Structures are given as structure tokens and as C-alpha cells.
Amino acid sequence: MGRRYGPRGPWVLRGADLVLPPRTLVRVEGANGTGKSTLLRLLAGIDAPTEGRLTGRPRTAYVPERFPGALPFTAGGYLVHLGRVHGLDTAEAVRRTDRWLACFGAAGYARTPMARLSKGTSQKIAVAQALLAEPDLLVLDEAWTGLDAAARDELDRAVAERVAAGATVVFVDHDPRRQAGAVDVTYRLGDGRLVAVPTRTASGAAPPRVRIEAKGPTAAVLPSGLPGAPVVERDTSGGVRLTVAATHSDDVLRALLTARPGWHITGLAPARTRVPSTAVATSAAPVPPPSPTPPPTPAPARGGEDGVSAAGADVPGRTRGPDRAVPFAGVPRGRRFAALVRCQAALLARSQRWLAPVLLYAAFLAIGVQAGQPVLDSLGYAAAGLLPVTAWLTRLCVTQEPPAARAVAAAALGPARVHAAALVTALGGALVLGAVATAFVLLTGEPLGNDRTTAVPLPPAALAGLLAAVCCALVGTAVGALCARPVLHRRGWSLAATVPVLLLALVTDGSPAKRAVTGLVTGSRDGTVRVPLLASAGALLLAAAVTVLTARLASSRE
Missing domain, CATH: 3.40.50.300 (P-loop containing nucleotide triphosphate hydrolases)
Structure with a gap:
């Protein structure tokens, strides 16, 4: 936040x-x-x-x-x-x-x-x-x-x-x-x-309230989620007094009488309009009741059966914590997440903000990939160019939605999943671009090494090119996620950080993207196809780790 x-x-x-x-x-x-x-x-x-x-x-x-x-x-x-x-x-x-x-x-x-x-x-x-x-x-x-x-x-x-x-x-x-x-x-x-x-009616008077006095068996706890949010006062004998709006008194009585173990109603009378200040604790920790009877333990969420409880909240300008969205009963969480990805993809497509990175990548391919060039060299070139384009797409996806619209989606599924959906949308777009670029190189490139005599088998070359594109797309997604909200909120800092991080991803020896591209380029020199399986696995782990990290930050730094 x-x-x-x-x-x-x-x-x-x-x-x-x-x-x-x-x-x-x-x-x-x-x-x-x-x-x-x-x-x-x-x-x-x-x-x-x-x-x-x-x-x-x-x-x-x-x-x-x-x-x-x-x-x-x-x-x-x-x-x-x-x-x-x-x-x-x-x-x-x-x-x-x-x-x-x-x-x-x-x-x-x-x-x-x-x-x-x-x-x-x-x-x-x-x-x-x-x-x-x-x-x-x-x-x-x-x-x-x-x-x-x-x-x-x-x-x-x-x-x-x-x-x-x-x-x-x-x-x-x-x-x-x-x-x-x-x-x-x-x-x-x-x-x-x-x-x-005190709650007031339209005329300015306090609405009628009822005081219910009840006593339960030893160690009995009040039913959770009592209607009307009654104010609860306890005495040393184990009894309770519940003050609630008259419109909810019948429901509260029914809940007490049908509880297991049941409560015995010892008194019922109109209550004063004043609401005791003990209704809400004002200390940093919940205030225990004076009775030795243990307070009720909040039950887990069951699709609205138990209401909401907030305890001991201490909320400065920035917050942290896990996602707590609960899906519809019977609706797979994955289906709702897929719907969110579709929404994000539609938002990106309709906004036309993808045009600039896609046109830049097309120009990059048109300049650097010529008909008749060695296929492995061209595949490495196309994969390397996909890295900055993916980082650009990622930054677009995580910032394209207005904050209020993002909050609406976050209330439904949680801010972490909203952020993860944006990253998946960017990665999906990059993978489509990588597949198209790989197909273009295979159609225009020459299946030969740099010496123009060593034959290069196309099926392994196609697999190596696709995996290199996937590797660069994954690393580009990680770079874009680390250089944008919620890690860096200011646009200037985000842009300033993206360029050097991209360069590091391309030149650092341990980078999966460099290993995948280097494997294609060196393979073109000796006519050997090196499928970047290990580099792709490393890129997948990197992207997954960054997604988890930034998604958790999205829950606390919106």
C-alpha cells in the first residue's frame, strides 16, 4: 500500500x-x-x-x-x-x-x-x-x-x-x-x-436495543458470528450480558438457545442507548475478559458463515502480510486466476501499449536476421533481443491498471494473485513473440554452421532456439518485475534500474540468458546444437522466485 x-x-x-x-x-x-x-x-x-x-x-x-x-x-x-x-x-x-x-x-x-x-x-x-x-x-x-x-x-x-x-x-x-x-x-x-x-435512526434517536442476560455451562464459549455484533459484558460468575439492536434480538436468542452446549437465558429487558466503550479494545492487544471463561476462538473462514475479525491491528502507511482471499465455494481457485489473466491480457491488448515493444522487436529482427544466415546465430540473436522486450512488457503489465481498478480485483482474489496475473500475462506475450521469432528464423535461416559447410539438423536447432527464447523471456520477466512496482514505485528509478540489470543479465557468466544465447552462438561455430536445458531450468527457478517475492511485496506495498 x-x-x-x-x-x-x-x-x-x-x-x-x-x-x-x-x-x-x-x-x-x-x-x-x-x-x-x-x-x-x-x-x-x-x-x-x-x-x-x-x-x-x-x-x-x-x-x-x-x-x-x-x-x-x-x-x-x-x-x-x-x-x-x-x-x-x-x-x-x-x-x-x-x-x-x-x-x-x-x-x-x-x-x-x-x-x-x-x-x-x-x-x-x-x-x-x-x-x-x-x-x-x-x-x-x-x-x-x-x-x-x-x-x-x-x-x-x-x-x-x-x-x-x-x-x-x-x-x-x-x-x-x-x-x-x-x-x-x-x-x-x-x-x-x-x-x-451509539447508532442513530433517521429522526436522530437511538434505535431500540435489548439487553440479554445469559449463563452457560462451565468453560462454555459464545457462538461465533452472533447477528448484529452484540456488545458483550461478562461478570465474575460466568454470565454474560449482550446488548444488541432489537431487530437482531430474536436471532441472538435463537443462536444462544440452540448452541451446543446451550445457554440459559436469565434476563431480557430493554437496554439503555449508550454503547459501552469496552465494545472495541483500544490497546495494541485484545483486552481479556475479567471472567476465567476463555474467549471464543475465531473459526476459519467458510464462505461467509463466520464473518470477519480484525485483532490488534497496527496500520502505518505501509503494510505487510499474506494474501487472504477466499475463493467461491466450489469454484477452483485456478479458474478464477485464469479469468484474471484473461482480464489482464484483454486490458493489455485493448490499451495498445504493447505496440511499442512489439514494433521495436520486429525492427530488431528485420535488421539483424537476414535470409541465408546461419540458423543458430540468428536464433541466438532473436533470443537475446527478446530479453529487453520482455522486461518492457512486464513493466507495462504491472503498471497498466489504475490503482482503484487493481484494488477491486485485489478484493476478489488478493493483491498477490493480481500481481502474479500481470507477470503471467507479460510472460505469455513474450513467449508468443519468441515462438513467432523462432519460426521466422527457421524459415529464413540456412541450416549450416559459420563455415557454410557443416550441416545443422533443424529439429534440434528448433528446440534449442525455442528453449533459448523461453529462457530469455523468463529472465526478462524477472528483470521487469524487480525494476517496477512494488519493488520500485518511482518511474525514474524504475527506468534507471532496468538498463543496467538487463546488461548484467546478458553479460554475467551465471545468467541463464547468457548461457542459452552463448550456447547457440558457439554451436554455430562448430556446427553443434546445444539444447539449453540447464539454463532453462535455472531461468524458471529465477522467475518463480522473483514472482513469489514481488507478489508478497504487492500485498504490503501497494
Whole structure:
């Protein structure tokens, strides 16, 4: 995550202990610069806390505060791509796209390029991409801003439907009347602290709340994911008092009575509107209850059954941590990753940013590969030229997506997989170029050595040329990944670092790329074909290691 600044410099969230059960609508308040968007990005899995942990994050969709309209897709095409990334098949993604565009009055813009959409229509697309996923955790950062009155009403209905379906919805909005009367829990951010505040209705009064007194068997723990995020107070006798909105009291009672072992209800009465400050711990570590009864252990994520828990979060401007995206139940993770690669490839193809490196490579081949030249020399030349072109393509792929659009994809699959998909897209494009260049050399080159008398067998030469191209493409991907975001964020430093690293990859004795190219050139001198198997294996290991490293950095340095 990039460094952000509040009114007093880089903001920090400390001691944010937060549990978000299913079927709960949560509002986050606070002045500008207090970290509201940071908290939402943490909950959405886009960023990770420097300290503490996030557990049980279910299937997630995210609407950023500002959504870019300059993506090279039509509105409908973008939504279908995102639907596939969320785990839908194409037919279902198209059906849901049509439905939500119609709901927001944007059906007529399905085939309109996003660059031509107004700000309000672009915001409708941003909201539709989150709703079509039917997520178990919906995170909305100023999602109503820019929408017309009808679209705002539609989003209000959609939020109510998601909560009724068992989802957790967390939102930030500048209008204090937004979802008034429907909010279950309100949290306020200030001075780096997260505290619970009384929730108000549209008239300004606090909604009715109920206090439930219960007692369980020895060592019993409360059921996880209680509806309405009740405030829990414990006494020394092992009993608990749960304060919850009246709309959720029946569900909480049912959960307590049906728990195994069951809880005995000892009291039920209207509660005061004041929310105890103990609802959210403000220290860096969770505050233990005064009772010897052990606190409930968060259960693993099961597609939205357990809600979200954030404990002991300490969040400065940069964060680190693993990917925590949980795929749709029953949808293979590989299929969703493949859909993300397709989306990245379509983004690269439609942006036409690939034209410059591809045309440069074509000119390089046209100048250096002539008909009748020794085939092994030409194959080595073509492979060496692929190295800088691949590094260029890699830098394009990892920087081509606007940050807000990248955050949307990261909420669905995790920032590490989004970065890995960009690298796979660049490598795939480079491999296509390498295969075309190898075929061109085989068709125009002469199957002879440099002495023009020693015959060179074409099948082994073709294999050696392809493997050399693969080797250079892998090394080029590694170089491009190390010289771009998230390792180097500034464009100037990125460009300055790429050139010397490429030169090192071509001249250093231990470089797999040099070994593969050198094998072809020296083979042309004595007419021997040297297949670079060892060099290709080394290049594969190098590219895999760099991909893992930079993907992990992408989770913490966006």
C-alpha cells in the first residue's frame, strides 16, 4: 500500500479490535484523514496489517472511493470480466451484468467504452461489479457519491438485500443520514483509535436495543458470528450480558438457545442507548475478559458463515502480510486466476501499449536476421533481443491498471494473485513473440554452421532456439518485475534500474540468458546444437522466485 497522509502526517491505526458477524450493517465514521479508507482496505483484503491479524475473511467485493473510467473496456465487457474473476461462468456473468445495469438505469451503456462514460455512470459500474458477485462481505467506500437519486435508492435496497441474505456490509459515507435506522453498529475513527458509538435512526434517536442476560455451562464459549455484533459484558460468575439492536434480538436468542452446549437465558429487558466503550479494545492487544471463561476462538473462514475479525491491528502507511482471499465455494481457485489473466491480457491488448515493444522487436529482427544466415546465430540473436522486450512488457503489465481498478480485483482474489496475473500475462506475450521469432528464423535461416559447410539438423536447432527464447523471456520477466512496482514505485528509478540489470543479465557468466544465447552462438561455430536445458531450468527457478517475492511485496506495498 502506498504511503498516505492525514492532517498530521502519515496516519496510523492502533489497537483496532473489530468483529463483524454475518447479517450486520456497519457504518464507519471519522474526519478526513483519520484512516477510514485504510480500515476498509484492510477489511477487503487489499492491504494487510503490520501487526495483528485478520481472520475469517469471506468472499469479498469492494467499491473504491474513486473509480477510474479510462479502462479500455466497454461497461458490459468490464463487468463480465469481473464476474468471471469472482467465480461466475460466462453465461451467469452476462446475466448478472444485464440485471444490474438495468437496475441502475445504465442498460443503454453496456456497449459504451468506459472512457466515454460520465462520472455518475462510471460509479454505477463500480457498484454493479461488487453487487453482481453477491459477496458475503461488501465493503463500500463512499459508494453513493456521484449516483443520482434513483441509483442511490437502488443501492440502498441492494445493501438491505445483502444483509438480509446473511452478508456483512461495511460502509463509509459523508451523509450522516445514509442507512439511518438500518445500521446495526457504528464505529468512529479518531486519533488512530476505533471506538463504538451509539447508532442513530433517521429522526436522530437511538434505535431500540435489548439487553440479554445469559449463563452457560462451565468453560462454555459464545457462538461465533452472533447477528448484529452484540456488545458483550461478562461478570465474575460466568454470565454474560449482550446488548444488541432489537431487530437482531430474536436471532441472538435463537443462536444462544440452540448452541451446543446451550445457554440459559436469565434476563431480557430493554437496554439503555449508550454503547459501552469496552465494545472495541483500544490497546495494541485484545483486552481479556475479567471472567476465567476463555474467549471464543475465531473459526476459519467458510464462505461467509463466520464473518470477519480484525485483532490488534497496527496500520502505518505501509503494510505487510499474506494474501487472504477466499475463493467461491466450489469454484477452483485456478479458474478464477485464469479469468484474471484473461482480464489482464484483454486490458493489455485493448490499451495498445504493447505496440511499442512489439514494433521495436520486429525492427530488431528485420535488421539483424537476414535470409541465408546461419540458423543458430540468428536464433541466438532473436533470443537475446527478446530479453529487453520482455522486461518492457512486464513493466507495462504491472503498471497498466489504475490503482482503484487493481484494488477491486485485489478484493476478489488478493493483491498477490493480481500481481502474479500481470507477470503471467507479460510472460505469455513474450513467449508468443519468441515462438513467432523462432519460426521466422527457421524459415529464413540456412541450416549450416559459420563455415557454410557443416550441416545443422533443424529439429534440434528448433528446440534449442525455442528453449533459448523461453529462457530469455523468463529472465526478462524477472528483470521487469524487480525494476517496477512494488519493488520500485518511482518511474525514474524504475527506468534507471532496468538498463543496467538487463546488461548484467546478458553479460554475467551465471545468467541463464547468457548461457542459452552463448550456447547457440558457439554451436554455430562448430556446427553443434546445444539444447539449453540447464539454463532453462535455472531461468524458471529465477522467475518463480522473483514472482513469489514481488507478489508478497504487492500485498504490503501497494
